[in-house]
Structure formats: structure tokens, C-alpha cells
Amino acid sequence: MSMSEVKICNLALRKLGARLIESLNDTSQEAVTCNLLYEQVRDTVLREHPWNFAAARVRLAKLAEAPAFGYSFQYQVPPDCLHLRQLMNAQDEFVVEGDRILTNRDSAHAVYTKRITNPVLFDPSFVMALAARLAAEIADDITGSNTRVKEMWTLYLNALQAARLADSSEGREDIRQDEPWLEARGLSDDPTVNVLWR
Incomplete structure (x- = not known):
């Protein structure tokens, strides 16, 4: 199933127990609020981590x-x-x-x-973090509950952490040969030691 902006917005709305939307051009409060904030929230979450897909x-x-x-x-x-x-x-x-x-x-x-605008290109873990952040941003307008806002921010931080871990496990960086822990293990001069898992 391909991802879309509407599906991401509906993931966020579902977390809030709100009505789902069929289009960002709907006249419902849910659609208007999502349409207002979606792009800025997407770009903000893209900046939160050096995502491989972006x-x-x-x-x-x-x-x-x-x-x-x-x-x-x-x-x-x-x-x-x-x-x-x-x-x-x-x-x-x-x-x-x-x-x-x-x-x-x-x-x-x-x-x-x-800036990746096509949701089909998003990593699944990023989608969950984006939906959680969107839920946190729209929670007050949609629910009027400060408790719900706090719950969504906690959900976002947890989703972001999980997404970062998943994303970081897919890449490796050159290891710095002058790291003290390498010298302590006698590895700093070993040419075969050249990667560090992020």
C-alpha cells in the first residue's frame, strides 16, 4: 500500500481519536488543520536527523x-x-x-x-515519527486537551528515537583512528578496523 499525505494525516488523527479525512481540501476542521501544518511539520522532522532516504x-x-x-x-x-x-x-x-x-x-x-515531498519515498519509521509529530502539533486545535498534547509529544519523542535507531543501523561511518578507546584496546594502528556503527 503506497503512502500519501492524507494517510499520514489520518495516522495522526487516529492517534487523537478524531474523524479521518478523505482529502486535505476538505472543509472539516481536521482537514483544514492538517493542511495548514503538514508541510512545515514534515520539513521539521526531516531536519531532526540525517535520514538516509533524504x-x-x-x-x-x-x-x-x-x-x-x-x-x-x-x-x-x-x-x-x-x-x-x-x-x-x-x-x-x-x-x-x-x-x-x-x-x-x-x-x-x-x-x-x-526536502522530500513524495510520501512514497519516506522510510516507514519516519512515517510513524512524522504522524506522531503532526498529532502533537494539531492536538490542541482538534481536542482542546492539554493532557492529549503532552501524550502526543511523548509519543513523538519515542517514535523519533525508534526511527533514528532504525535509520542509523543502515549506515556505517569511517572510524577515527585517534579515538582513545581504540588506543586502549590496541586497535588504533590496525588497518582492518575502519568502521564505526552509528
Whole structure:
């Protein structure tokens, strides 16, 4: 069964014991509230974690004008970028100011969190976290209950933690050879030790 915005909204409404909707263009309070908040809540949850399904890599477009001070070069933030994770090397220093990326790297590539709008591309664990966050955001308007709001925020935090764990288990990163715990175990000079599970 393919995922859709309406299905995600209905997952949130179901958590609140509210009426389900058939379309975000319905005139019911439930549909109007979901329609008002869905996109912003989606983008917020996308920024909460470096989700594997939302990762994108790009060569950045250098801007002709250099920053006034502090850095040597500036680049355009990709239009669908929600969060810049790192430049080509994790050690590259950078700062994001508005729609510009400032760095000392002359040629820059980046890994970033992309705004994913098609729910079919969402990871199932992300869907549950998104639905829980949406339920928390709309709980007051739909139920008028502060207790329900608190319950939904707790539900969201738990769902987010579970989704982060599931997402992180699907990737591995290079291990830092100067980690003290590696030296203590006599592993820091072992070339076969090159991964760290996130």
C-alpha cells in the first residue's frame, strides 16, 4: 500500500481519536488543520536527523563574490536543501548564512538533507515519527486537551528515537583512528578496523 499525505494525516488523527479525512481540501476542521501544518511539520522532522532516504550529494555552485571577511569563498545553498550536513570532507569548516554557504574550500561538494515531498519515498519509521509529530502539533486545535498534547509529544519523542535507531543501523561511518578507546584496546594502528556503527 503506497503512502500519501492524507494517510499520514489520518495516522495522526487516529492517534487523537478524531474523524479521518478523505482529502486535505476538505472543509472539516481536521482537514483544514492538517493542511495548514503538514508541510512545515514534515520539513521539521526531516531536519531532526540525517535520514538516509533524504540524503543528497551535489557539487555546489560557487558565487562570484567572496565573503566580506572570515572565509575565502561562498556557494549557493541548493534550493531543496533543508540541512547542510557536511562538505566533501567531514573536517571542512563551513557556515550557512541565509542562502549562502561560506567556506575556505575552493571547490566544494556537499552532503545535505533534501526536502522530500513524495510520501512514497519516506522510510516507514519516519512515517510513524512524522504522524506522531503532526498529532502533537494539531492536538490542541482538534481536542482542546492539554493532557492529549503532552501524550502526543511523548509519543513523538519515542517514535523519533525508534526511527533514528532504525535509520542509523543502515549506515556505517569511517572510524577515527585517534579515538582513545581504540588506543586502549590496541586497535588504533590496525588497518582492518575502519568502521564505526552509528
